[in-house]
Amino acid sequence: DIQMTQSPPTLSASAGDRVTITCRASQSISSWLAWYQQKPGKAPKLLIYKASSLESGVPSRFSGSGSGTEFTLTISSLQPDDFATYYCQHYNIFSTFGQGTKVEI
Amino acid sequence: QVQLVESGGGVVQPGGSLRLFCAASGFTFSNYGIHWVRQAPGKGLEWVAFIRYDGSNKYYADSVKGRFTISRDNSKNTLYLQMNSLRAEDTAVYYCAKEGGPGYCSSTSCRYFDYWGQGTLVTVSS
Numbered sequence: 001d002i003q004m005t006q007s008p009p010t011l012s013a014s015a016g017d018r019v020t021i022t023c024r025a026s027q028s029i030s031s032w033l034a035w036y037q038q039k040p041g042k043a044p045k046l047l048i049y050k051a052s053s054l055e056s057g058v059p060s061r062f063s064g065s066g067s068g069t070e071f072t073l074t075i076s077s078l079q080p081d082d083f084a085t086y087y088c089q090h091y092n093i094f095s096t097f098g099q100g101t102k103v104e105i
Numbered sequence: 106q107v108q109l110v111e112s113g114g115g116v117v118q119p120g121g122s123l124r125l126f127c128a129a130s131g132f133t134f135s136n137y138g139i140h141w142v143r144q145a146p147g148k149g150l151e152w153v154a155f156i157r158y159d160g161s162n163k164y165y166a167d168s169v170k171g172r173f174t175i176s177r178d179n180s181k182n183t184l185y186l187q188m189n190s191l192r193a194e195d196t197a198v199y200y201c202a203k204e205g206g207p208g209y210c211s212s213t214s215c216r217y218f219d220y221w222g223q224g225t226l227v228t229v230s231s
Contacts, residue, residue: 032213032214032216034217034218036150036218038150042223043221043222043224044150044200044218044221045221046217046218046219046220049205049217049219050214050217055219087150089150089217089218091213091216091217091218092213092216093155093164093213093216094152094155094164094166095140095142095152095155095216096152097149097150097151097152098149099149100149100150
């Protein structure tokens with residue numbers, strides 16, 4: 001089974017900061033990686049798919065990069081609405097999620 | 106607009122059964138594969154099951170294989186999850202999620218989740 005490891009588990013930041021979250025796969029997953037944002041009590045929201053494709057309607061301050069085993073989600077200038085938990089997902093028929101990264105003040 | 110609405114959650118005793126529903130609208134349901142994903146209280150996301158757009162293939166996480174059954178009725182735009190032999194560790198919010206892409210997908214390229222329901226809580230406790 002492919003394991004997905006996110007880091008850091010928690011990230012303290014301020015509005016306007018550039019933030020980077022890393023996701024590592026236990027073996028190559030090509031570019032089959034998505035990023036989601038989840039706020040408390042809400043369903044996850046798709047931000048990025050195929051490692052770097054921005055979902056329609058998602059602000060351009062979000063970007064994704066990487067392929068193979070190492071991926072990053074970058075928020076270029078953190079906004080108050082961005083404080084949330086972020087998950088990476090290796091998708092296939094059988095999906096695997098990372099443990100999540102909580103972005104807090 | 107795309108909507109997925111889960112229902113059927115509740116409190117059930119260990120060893121009991123429950124059937125979850127996911128009512129879809131705003132898109133051609135029969136064109137898309139649908140997944141169930143769960144989230145235990147305070148924990149991360151766990152993929153549970155997937156059914157192809159035509160119901161021809163079904164896949165399960167090892168943690169639920171043999172106990173849970175995913176199915177769909179494309180004439181009713183509804184997805185189901187029959188959960189049997191429930192355990193305390195099955196306690197979670199259960200989400201249904203639509204796969205992305207243009208529809209009729211048979212490849213990895215569309216297996217991400219572009220829309221999610223609001224979730225339904227299942228509590229397994231005596």
